[in-house]
Each structure stands twice: as structure tokens, then as C-alpha cells.
Amino acid sequence: MNTTLAFVSTLAATALVANAGEISGKVTLKGTPPPAQAIAAVKADANCGKFHDTDVMSRTFVVGADSGLANVVVYIKGGLEGKAFPAPVEKPLIDQKGCMYEPYVSAVMAGQTFQLQNSDPVMHNIMATPKLNKGFNFAQATPGQVNDKVFDKPELGVKLACSVHPWMVAYVSVLENPFFAVTDKDGKFVIKGELPDGKYTVEAFHQKLGAAGAVSQEIEVKGGKATAAFTLELK
Ligand SMILES: [Cu+2]
Structure with missing residues (x-):
């Protein structure tokens, strides 16, 4: 050696x-x-x-x-x-299962990719309504469908909601470092x-x-x- x-x-x-x-x-x-x-x-x-x-x-x-x-x-x-810190390469998963978001609260770093998954044989439509970041609004009609998303700016408590099922709510905080x-x-x-x-x-x-x-x-x-x-x- x-x-x-x-x-x-x-x-x-x-x-x-x-x-x-x-x-x-x-x-x-x-x-x-x-x-x-x-x-x-x-x-x-x-x-x-x-x-x-x-x-x-x-x-x-x-x-x-x-x-x-x-x-x-x-x-x-x-x-x-x-x-400056690189965004973690791991992709946290937010699942829709039994018409509920899991986890209810999660956190990612700005620039870190996270995944939205529909595990239900039911259509969900995810709306993100951030104030500082770019929002999104799209349907997941296929069971097992996964979409990657990224928020670029730090922002606490970004709300996710389903336009099909009004009780479905989750929160994602976007942080400026990985800690x-x-x-x-x-x-x-x-x-x-x-x-x-x-x-x-x-x-x-x-x-x-x-x-x-x-x-x-x-x-x-x-x-x-x-x-x-x-x-x-x-x-
Ligand atoms: Cu839904």
C-alpha cells in the first residue's frame, strides 16, 4: 500500500x-x-x-x-x-396515502429536490402556495406517480393542499443550510x-x-x- x-x-x-x-x-x-x-x-x-x-x-x-x-x-x-452549503442529494418524500399527506410536516434545504408521491388509487391535486418561492398546482392521477420538486428560497411553513380533498394539508419548511x-x-x-x-x-x-x-x-x-x-x- x-x-x-x-x-x-x-x-x-x-x-x-x-x-x-x-x-x-x-x-x-x-x-x-x-x-x-x-x-x-x-x-x-x-x-x-x-x-x-x-x-x-x-x-x-x-x-x-x-x-x-x-x-x-x-x-x-x-x-x-x-x-455556502451544497443542498443534500437525498430526496425527502412526501406521500399521499389514505388521502392524507405523510409526513404532515417536513423540511428541506433551498435547492434540495424532494418528491411528491401518490400511493392511492385516487386522484389527488397538489397545490403549493408559497409566498417567496414559485408555487405549483398539478394532478397526480396515476397510483404510484412521483414528481420531483424544488423550492429555491428559504421560507418557513410552505403549505401544500389538495384541491380534491379539502382536509389534505401539509407543511414544508425550506431552510438556507442543511442543519x-x-x-x-x-x-x-x-x-x-x-x-x-x-x-x-x-x-x-x-x-x-x-x-x-x-x-x-x-x-x-x-x-x-x-x-x-x-x-x-x-x-
Ligand atoms: Cu387528495
Whole structure:
């Protein structure tokens, strides 16, 4: 083996480890949201009703263990100014299944391709109504149909809706760097990536509370790690 090459690859591996950063934590909701409600229109629909044996519940606020709030986008808002990042090559998938969007809330980087899929034997028509990005409005009539889409500009909470089924709604946040995550059912998140140690502003955004209800804080990644706890408030 070429010893020079081996030495170089060891150095490269060390550099990668040194840059790997992780911000983890939890988002808690303060206040009691209205309880989730059964969406009666799904069960009543001739085509969509047969996909569901049980009630389909609204997802405006999904609160898990110890008031952990799901579907919150947590992202680095400040501290990376002047740095450019390539958009991730992986393509997140937003599926239409049982006449519901899955996932309900997702996030992509500006310039990152994502996929819209129709898994139903039912026509859906997806309308995106962003304010800063270019919207779209097209039908997916074929089961299994997948279309690639890209939003070019950072924008929180872009709404997707189906013009055939009024209850079908999803939200996609478009971020300016690859350091973001969406909280799980118990409000937990992990942001991972090639993130150098340093001070950052991290924000937690929920589409129903809007930009005014978002909360941000300063954190410091040290030795590749940081934790952050957020409390979003219902007023
Ligand atoms: Cu639909």
C-alpha cells in the first residue's frame, strides 16, 4: 500500500470526525391546545373512506410525552453567515396515502429536490402556495406517480393542499443550510451534520404559531455537541 496515500486518508477521516456536530433537545408546548378531532369528511368520502377502519384525527397540534410538541422545525438561523452549503442529494418524500399527506410536516434545504408521491388509487391535486418561492398546482392521477420538486428560497411553513380533498394539508419548511430537524412525537429532535464547534442561533418554528410564535436561542457547540430545550407557547 502506498504509505503517503494511507497517511492522507487518515488525515481526511480525522478532519471529518472533528467537524461532525450534533445539536439535540426537546420542544415543549406550554398551554393546552384544543383536542385532536376526527376528520369526518375522510370517512364520509366514497373513495377515501374505505382506506380507514378507524377515525382519522386532525394534526394541528400533536402533543406527546411530557408536553413534547411534534412537528416543530428546529434549524440553525444564525452563525453560518457567509458560508455556502451544497443542498443534500437525498430526496425527502412526501406521500399521499389514505388521502392524507405523510409526513404532515417536513423540511428541506433551498435547492434540495424532494418528491411528491401518490400511493392511492385516487386522484389527488397538489397545490403549493408559497409566498417567496414559485408555487405549483398539478394532478397526480396515476397510483404510484412521483414528481420531483424544488423550492429555491428559504421560507418557513410552505403549505401544500389538495384541491380534491379539502382536509389534505401539509407543511414544508425550506431552510438556507442543511442543519435542521423536525421534532418526533415526543418533541425530540437531533440536528446532525458537518457542523464546526461555535456559537449559533437555533430557532424552533411551528406552522400554527407562525413566525411570531417561533422561539430562538443562542447555543454553543463544543466538542461536537450541544443541547437545547425550547418552550413554545399557546396564547
Ligand atoms: Cu387528495
